[in-house]
Amino acid sequence: MNFELLFQLLLNGLIVGTLYGVVAMCFVLIYKSTQIVNFAQGEFLLIGAWVCYAFLVEMHMPFWMGFLFTLLFMMAFGVILQMVVLRPMIGEPIISVIMVTIGLSIFFQAATKWIFGATTATYPQVFETRSLNVLGMQIETAYIMSFVISLFIMAGFYWFFKYSKLGLAMRATAFDQQVAQSLGISVKTVFAMSWAISALVSGVAGIVIGMVNGVSSALSVIGIKVFPAVILGGLDSIVGAVVGGVIIGLLENTAEFVDGQYLHWGNLFSIAPFYVLIIILCIKPYGLFGTKDIERV
């Protein structure tokens, strides 16, 4: 057994898993406050990464400026999307809501391919040293940065929902819309803000992944990988999203290890999460931390 490789893969899994966790958190945020399942979450990453790329490479901005402008853009994008496309869908059956976000996902995927091309683009080098030595292993600086940023975002979420006024308003809305409204919370603002925050944080995740792997339409696959993570963690639990993301990240890399060392099936890496997904849905559909109010049918 090749322990060094296993350890390296598990570390990779942890780092990628925290990123899944961040995206899953954004997904859960939208689901929790607006009851919309966002199939276009992966495209948020894609758009964030491409827009930042455009600012940095095409307009030659310094990194911090391009990054800030991207954040602003993603926020506006989220709000506009919610107002124009998702607001008319309130109260529609679930199939319509799902299909609208799927339509958005196709649209933006094709649009980014058209505007930015289908080939992978790389960001200009941000760090001088490409890799660092941690515990006797070579780890890319970008990976460490992505891990730190993910933890930072998670801490930010914790603070936001625990202490800030808007965060509390969002939790109240998620709990009961009518009660929240009667207490003077503007449900419209809360809906728009949850899309804005989700788009913004996803955009950051997209930039981080883009720095590590380069920007291409493959980024939107993360939006699909989010489903096993959120179902495992529980659809309406933010903690569950993080835990689920990390587990799925570890699982993927373990599957790769088993596959590469013993089975040689190939492709187990990308398909294993979906088998897990089906199994969880059959035995524990509300996930590890989700509310158990699913109707048994």
Add this chain to the structure above:
Amino acid sequence: MAGFSMRPCGDFRTTYRQDTRIFDTTVVRNAAVLGVIAVALIPFVLDGYYVNLFIQISYFAIAALGLNILVGFTGQISLGHAAFFGFGAFASAWINNTTGIPVLLSIPLAGLMTAAVGLLFGLPAARIKGLYLAIATLAAQFILEDFFARAEWFTGGSYGAAANPINVFGYEIYDDFSFFYVCLFFLVVMYLLGTNLMRTRDGRAFVAVRDHYLSAEIMGINLTKYRLMSFAVSSFYAGVGGAMYGHYLGFVSAEGFTILLSIQFLGMIIIGGLGSVKGTLMGTVFMVLLPEVMESGVSALSVFDWASSTDVTDGLAYIKEMAIGLAIILFLIFEPDGLAHRWQQIRAYWKLYPFSY
């Protein structure tokens, strides 16, 4: 079935038999028969391009009807229809290649095989619904796609599988002209079967499950049975459509059955109208013609400088994809009941003109 406003004055239904007729009035029935005859004349009048389009429409329409039975009539959600479509294509080629059963028989057999697979992946539907079911079928899509690439004995792996042309009584059908009639035959038969299914006890049970599953259960409808049955019927249609697709192209490769095709199927039934057999056909026509219209639109615009640049011509594939996404979004926002509803309104307008009250 059209609303009461569409029926002539004094023509009341007095028996259940009248209430469940396929065609509301004799005029509608005659129009449908005439329509089929008119379509049958297409190859004599129009050129190969249109014949090819019709063949595409027919196999997609069969699969889309299956999805509509599942989504529109039973209220389940499936994001993995393209995988079942693909399974049908591979299954038919496999049956024909290994056992030598004639293609015309292997197509329905492939449908049955696909129904079995659909039943397997429909099993989660016995316990979960709505959103969770959508995600489960999404997983089914990826698992089946992976299976296509892996199972070389069945699909030929990454090389794909060869599918023989249809052979009717020793006469081999390999050109579009004769395949057209095979398609027309299957289309009419499958649509008649579909409409008839909705008139039976089982069909009414589907609708009851969709409208209110608790009431349905209280009335003695076995929810698990009908949910699974709906998955099986839907996959059967997908399998038959896929098998025709395979034998038409003569070659099946695993790349064709991605999630995008699944979404296109969903787009067809949403644009056409959920829970409408006629709408399914309209939606399929819309979805197949949309890329063609986009293409001719782009080439018509190329007289302008900005539209003839390489940006636009190279991006045509992406423009088509964007149009699909946009069409789904716009229909859901502005016409959630689909083309079938719009058609009903147009008919009502002319029927009641000028006193539309």
